[in-house]
Amino acid sequence: MSEPIMRLEGIYRSFRTGRTLIPVLQDINLDINELEFLCLVGESGCGKTTTGKILAGLLPPSSGNIYYQGRNVRDLRGGDRREYRRSVQLIHQDPYASLNPTQTIFDMISFPLLHHKLVSGQKGARKRAAELLELVDLTPVEDILDKYPHQLSGGQRQRVSIARALTTNPSVIVADESVSMVDVSIRIGLLQMLMNLREELGVTIVFITHDLALAKYFAWDGRIGVMYLGRMVEVGKTQELIRDPQHPYTRVLLSAIPEPDPEKTRTKRHIQLRSEDIPRLTELPPGCSFHPRCPWFVEGVCDKSVPQLGIPASSNSSVEVACFPVQEGEKLQLYET
Amino acid sequence: MNQKMNDDVVLRVDDLSIVYRTKRGNVQATTDISFDLKRGEAMALIGESGSGKTTVSLSLIRKLPKNALVTKGQVLYQREGNVRDVLKLSKRQLREFRWKDCAMVFQGSQNAFNPVLKIRKQFEDTARAHGWTDKEAVRQRALELLRLVRLDPERVYEAYPHELSGGMKQRTLLALGVLLNPQVVILDEPTTALDILTQRAIIDVLNDMQKKLNFSIIFISHDLSLAAEMADIVATVYAGEIVEIGPVNDIFYDPQHPYTHGLLTSVPKLDHEQDLLTSIKGAPPNLITPPSGCKFHPRCPYVTEKCSVDGPPLAGDKPEHLAACWHKDALLKAREELAQEVAQ
Structure with a gap:
């Protein structure tokens, strides 16, 4: 396999509030392969958005290394650094907050075009902006260009956000919950458009979401990484991971999610947690941070040291999991029979 | 008031129409909404933002914003044989009614x-x-x-x-x-903004409570999965109208309205198969100048000329499952073709 387009290596990130240091990301290691569909999944506070910002260079890690096309981002200077920043773009979650209300759509799309000298003059900018809007199916283009964000619907705004991310011809796009704010009926259209960009423009898309079903749809031919309280707890090929989840947290999640099918969702077996309380990031439990809630907790093992991602010895899949009992090949009874 | 109401009906909404007066004009928030809620039953109002589902629920406890105007209809509430119109309660009666009869979360x-x-x-x-x-x-x-x-x-x-x-x-x-x-509990997006495992706990708790206390639930959600799991009756709301209403299994396994069907085919499932999803084209309409005829017609794949002229009535072969569409046959045919495609 060729070299990954991006690599995160031992990334830590904490935020300071007052006197406390909050560890938001701990020891994240992740390869992003060129043109793969990669999805990061987790609940609020798991660090998925922070990971996205670090990938896009909008936030420096507290420690650890980021590689873009094999080169450590920290060592990039001048033109090389600009090239990296231009090549990795982030689409924000909220299309109501991320577009400047005082600028027209043309203003916000032409700015990066002119700033990075990707076009010459207003005329060139207008032509390119129109092409970009066409690409994200925002038509009639001429109408949209001179509108302000408040004149557009949520779905249209999110398309503008995507078009804006495309202005700099990026090779990686990090899409953070990019469809969660739009209505169900137009969500899939937006997602499909995003997926098509990979084909049409050769961009690698990292999709961040809290919705496992959406992750499954997006990354069906790719990979999913499941995060919990700042750590990657399971990562692997989507189809294997959904069919045969390994980490107790992933199993609990999959069993807990309601499904849009009355008979199925009402007969689904739910795994009971030992505790429903999510630990605070400032008071993380020792060892595996899921152990106080984990139904398969092994005393003296899970609360002693932190498990690392690895493929279980007895496994014939490629899914990596950070859980001691699973790695030792212990069979966890998923559903009581 | 002496409306004929079966003993097991606790709430009847009858032809309820509400407009919001705004600077840009009158917004027709709900049009001719009618349904019965039975004792111990859970009903889901599903629809997208701006469809009017919150307006309906607020009107049930008379908590509409000041610029709202009920132009038509009544909300009948029955307790121990007495039927009252919630919209006609005095201030004092209303204070009593809220929380003791009908609570909203x-x-x-x-x-x-x-x-x-x-x-x-x-x-x-x-x-x-x-x-x-x-x-x-x-x-x-x-x-x-x-x-x-x-x-x-x-x-x-x-x-x-x-x-x-x-x-x-x-x-x-x-x-x-x-x-x-209370006999009726209204829940507005009860699990939105909560984490998945917390959502699960809330759903389980609600099911428990309802079994033990036997109240009726109306809940508003854009989450079809939640409706699939909790509701006995599902009503699809589009542009201020109920376009389909029926028992949960009928709605999910035999949708009769193209909008309901469109919603169902746009949510991914968690099973082990690849999803075949399609989204509904276009966007929800502006309710100041709503489309003529069937309000869904500009987005509907089965539209004919008739749809833009005449609004179809809520009707159905089964009295408990109604849908407002002229072209149920076309939808049925499309569903059969889709099922074949999935089977392959």
């Missing part, structure tokens, strides 16, 4: 509690406002309810809101909602 329950009062005080205040002053009796009832929502009752009762997590607050709020034993 709003979206974003995190902010529903007064942060400087203990949970105990908030239960006591609610009880006293409705003439129940025996603190010990309130306490007993509250502890029982807190236990029912699977919280540590003694601890939570003496806690301040900030000592509770989001999920715990939501459950405490559910307990507070049913303190006065």
